[in-house]
Amino acid sequence: MSTSEQDILEQITGDDYKYGFVSNIEQDIIPKGLTEDTVRFISAKKNEPHWLLDWRLKAYKHWLGMTPPDWQNVKFPPIDYQDISYYASPKEGSKLNSLDELDPEIKATYDKLGIPLEEQLILAGVAVDAVLDSVSVITTFKEKLAEKGVIFCSISEAVQEHPELIKKYLGSVVPYTDNYFAALNSAVFSDGSFVYIPKGVRCPMELSTYFRINAKGTGQFERTLLIAEDASYVSYLEGCTAPKRDENQLHAAVVELVAMESAEIKYSTVQNWYPGDKDGKGGIYNFVTKRGVCMGNGSKISWTQVETGSAITWKYPSVVLKGDNSIGEFYSVAVTNNLQQADTGTKMIHIGKNTKSRIVSKGISAGKSQNSYRGLVKVRKSAANARNYSQCDSLLMGDKCGAHTFPYFEINNNGATVEHEATTSKIGEDIMFYCNQRGISQEDAVALIVNGYAKEVLDKLPMEFAVEAKKLLAISLEGSVG
Amino acid sequence: MLNINNLKASIDDKQILKGINLEVKPGEVHAIMGPNGSGKSTLSSVIAGREGYEVSGEVLFNGKDLLELAPEVRAWEGIFLAFQYPVEIPGVSNTNFMRTCINEQRKYRGLPDMDASTFLKTMREKAELVELDPNLMKRSVNQGFSGGEKKRNEIFQLAMLDPKLAILDETDSGLDIDALRIVSNGVNKLRNKDNAFVVITHYQRLLDYIIPDFVHVLMNGQIVKSGTKELAYELEEKGYDWIKAELKEAAL
Ligand SMILES: Nc1ncnc2c1ncn2[C@@H]1O[C@H](COP(=O)(O)OP(=O)(O)OP(=O)(O)O)[C@@H](O)[C@H]1O
Numbered sequence: 001m002s003t004s005e006q007d008i009l010e011q012i013t014g015d016d017y018k019y020g021f022v023s024n025i026e027q028d029i030i031p032k033g034l035t036e037d038t039v040r041f042i043s044a045k046k047n048e049p050h051w052l053l054d055w056r057l058k059a060y061k062h063w064l065g066m067t068p069p070d071w072q073n074v075k076f077p078p079i080d081y082q083d084i085s086y087y088a089s090p091k092e093g094s095k096l097n098s099l100d101e102l103d104p105e106i107k108a109t110y111d112k113l114g115i116p117l118e119e120q121l122i123l124a125g126v127a128v129d130a131v132l133d134s135v136s137v138i139t140t141f142k143e144k145l146a147e148k149g150v151i152f153c154s155i156s157e158a159v160q161e162h163p164e165l166i167k168k169y170l171g172s173v174v175p176y177t178d179n180y181f182a183a184l185n186s187a188v189f190s191d192g193s194f195v196y197i198p199k200g201v202r203c204p205m206e207l208s209t210y211f212r213i214n215a216k217g218t219g220q221f222e223r224t225l226l227i228a229e230d231a232s233y234v235s236y237l238e239g240c241t242a243p244k245r246d247e248n249q250l251h252a253a254v255v256e257l258v259a260m261e262s263a264e265i266k267y268s269t270v271q272n273w274y275p276g277d278k279d280g281k282g283g284i285y286n287f288v289t290k291r292g293v294c295m296g297n298g299s300k301i302s303w304t305q306v307e308t309g310s311a312i313t314w315k316y317p318s319v320v321l322k323g324d325n326s327i328g329e330f331y332s333v334a335v336t337n338n339l340q341q342a343d344t345g346t347k348m349i350h351i352g353k354n355t356k357s358r359i360v361s362k363g364i365s366a367g368k369s370q371n372s373y374r375g376l377v378k379v380r381k382s383a384a385n386a387r388n389y390s391q392c393d394s395l396l397m398g399d400k401c402g403a404h405t406f407p408y409f410e411i412n413n414n415g416a417t418v419e420h421e422a423t424t425s426k427i428g429e430d431i432m433f434y435c436n437q438r439g440i441s442q443e444d445a446v447a448l449i450v451n452g453y454a455k456e457v458l459d460k461l462p463m464e465f466a467v468e469a470k471k472l473l474a475i476s477l478e479g480s481v482g
Numbered sequence: 483m484l485n486i487n488n489l490k491a492s493i494d495d496k497q498i499l500k501g502i503n504l505e506v507k508p509g510e511v512h513a514i515m516g517p518n519g520s521g522k523s524t525l526s527s528v529i530a531g532r533e534g535y536e537v538s539g540e541v542l543f544n545g546k547d548l549l550e551l552a553p554e555v556r557a558w559e560g561i562f563l564a565f566q567y568p569v570e571i572p573g574v575s576n577t578n579f580m581r582t583c584i585n586e587q588r589k590y591r592g593l594p595d596m597d598a599s600t601f602l603k604t605m606r607e608k609a610e611l612v613e614l615d616p617n618l619m620k621r622s623v624n625q626g627f628s629g630g631e632k633k634r635n636e637i638f639q640l641a642m643l644d645p646k647l648a649i650l651d652e653t654d655s656g657l658d659i660d661a662l663r664i665v666s667n668g669v670n671k672l673r674n675k676d677n678a679f680v681v682i683t684h685y686q687r688l689l690d691y692i693i694p695d696f697v698h699v700l701m702n703g704q705i706v707k708s709g710t711k712e713l714a715y716e717l718e719e720k721g722y723d724w725i726k727a728e729l730k731e732a733a734l
Pocket residue numbers: 493494496498516517518519520521522523524525566
């Protein structure tokens with residue numbers, strides 16, 4: 001690399017995370033530490049039924065006996081789980097019924113994030129659930145959705161209003177025994193979104209949840225559950241941001257999806273948690289378990305993710321293809337810059353006949369970051385005629401970052417077709433000079449090239465969000481030329 | 483318009499340009515010929531501002547010191563390079579790419595973005611000029627284009643950006659006989675009294691279409707001979723050895 005490229009590369013580093021502000025909201029935060037009492041406290045705070053408290057306690061006990069995983073290709077000092085506060089909520093406390101009751105400061109927070117909560121102003125036809133730290137503060141368009149029988153509310157509310165659904169499905173896709181962070185989440189989860197689409201209903205609008213961490217010294221443990229009954233359709237999007245802080249904050253979420261016969265769930269994520277500064281100080285640890293089950297025949301689950309934030313991203317949105325002819329998809333763009341680390345990918349578990357899965361992963365590494373794709377394609381004996389196609393591309397910017405690909409295959413049916421392609425490329429000096437010569441500056445060229453590179457994935461996002469995601473990609477890579 | 487004085491350029495301590503002098507005035511066409519590896523592409527890269535060279539000497543463009551400017555600024559000032567090897571940009575459509583280029587140029591010149599209908603109309607017109615298949619506009623820049631299509635696309639871009647000084651680096655290689663005629667005619671239509679062309683080629687044939695005012699021979703990093711279009715015929719016939727012999731004699 002020439003010296004001037006080196007300079008530019010170093011400039012990256014100065015970039016600003018524009019969501020890094022802290023809101024001045026009066027909050028209830030419980031003291032740091034995790035004991036059985038913490039679990040009881042959270043459950044009581046939410047006025048939960050006994051069976052749910054029992055479930056949490058079982059999860060907690062199970063967690064106590066587990067050790068944190070160490071197989072992932074990311075490095076961080078051991079987390080002190082007693083040094084985290086497990087519950088923070090805006091003072092007002094319970095859920096609001098109308099926007100007028102919303103603390104203006106909270107509203108301002110979401111306005112600043114570009115997420116207007118006024119129903120009439122919201123992007124045409126997008127319903128929003130806003131989760132601040134441990135609680136959902138508002139859900140919009142509830143009535144309109146209710147007309148169609150669609151339930152879209154916070155999970156705490158669903159526990160009260162629809163306990164039978166929660167009891168039936170909570171932990172049915174990701175049991176608390178699944179992994180270390182799933183166990184922890186099951187014990188202390190505070191809020192998240194709940195979606196239920198009845199039989200034959202096409203959800204009339206995009207549903208979205210915005211997660212915001214505001215409080216200091218806390219962790220966020222949200223839980224999302226989405227159920228699509230026979231022949232229904234829903235497109236759901238989540239977005240995430242957090243203030244700039246020197247400390248690392250833990251975000252350990254669990255997302256469970258269930259698609260019944262011929263149902264389709266499209267789940268999109270634009271993850272922009274605070275990534276830490278250029279020296280790797282601060283930033284969110286984003287340790288998430290996301291899994292969907294294609295329960296019914298002919299059902300489809302599609303994950304799309306644009307991951308630009310977090311100090312460490314560690315997640316594998318997966319699909320269990322139980323129903324015959326079901327389809328699982330995973331489209332991912334993961335950007336790492338500075339000292340960010342990402343170990344992300346998917347698992348596609350083929351059980352039913354004629355099941356199909358498609359994996360498209362686009363990693364982009366800049367600065368001194370490390371970006372790993374890890375994916376498992378598993379074809380059980382029962383999965384006659386299963387097909388998988390995987391494509392994993394890595395784009396490197398500069399020569400101090402790393403890209404890694406760890407594909408795993410367990411094929412137990414001879415009739416399965418599995419294809420895997422992987423490429424690694426650089427934003428070469430040739431392509432950069434070509435753009436410059438045509439009058440496109442380095443920064444703009446990076447944005448153009450990266451968006452082109454990620455196009456296949458960005459095209460899968462709902463239109464309204466694709467534009468945002470493109471900007472986000474450009475911002476996260478500002479100045480990074482190699 | 484363009485004044486090059488004693489331009490030297492080296493890369494990794496290897497000197498490639500060894501003192502180039504050249505003056506190009508508005509309305510002129512200059513042809514540069516010379517053996518492989520003599521420094522023709524390097525000269526065009528240095529004028530356009532490619533990084534990585536150790537450069538000395540002077541390059542003035544309408545009085546401005548070009549060597550001080552970033553490559554994109556040189557482009558906005560009106561310099562265009564049609565690449566010997568155009569690059570591919572996956573996922574970025576030709577249309578989107580051109581729109582970005584045009585609007586960046588307009589921004590520099592204090593103009594608002596070109597409106598969509600004018601843009602599309604201009605695209606259509608300029609594509610016709612070089613008979614470029616309109617379907618290529620939707621495709622990613624140069625990706626999967628044939629060699630000839632890439633070269634046509636360069637001249638299409640040239641037409642879109644309407645530069646003051648265009649450098650064509652071996653645009654003729656890779657073009658079939660008909661395409662050579664079409665592309666050359668396109669270039670001729672773009673010529674006017676205010677712009678200038680520097681045409682790098684190995685073959686006299688191109689110069690039958692784009693008739694140069696001057697022909698220069700670049701050898702071993704220096705312009706060793708300049709003349710009119712007749713010089714190109716002489717080179718076509720005799721190759722470069724006679725010039726080398728001449729030089730040797732002069733040196734004695
Ligand atoms: N990046 C580089 N590193 C090292 N040497 C280089 C580099 N770029 C060019 N050169 C060398 O400089 C010399 C001139 O190359 P250049 O591409 O300018 O020649 P050219 O006259 O355009 O040749 P051709 O007719 O084959 O296109 C060659 O010997 C080439 O190998």
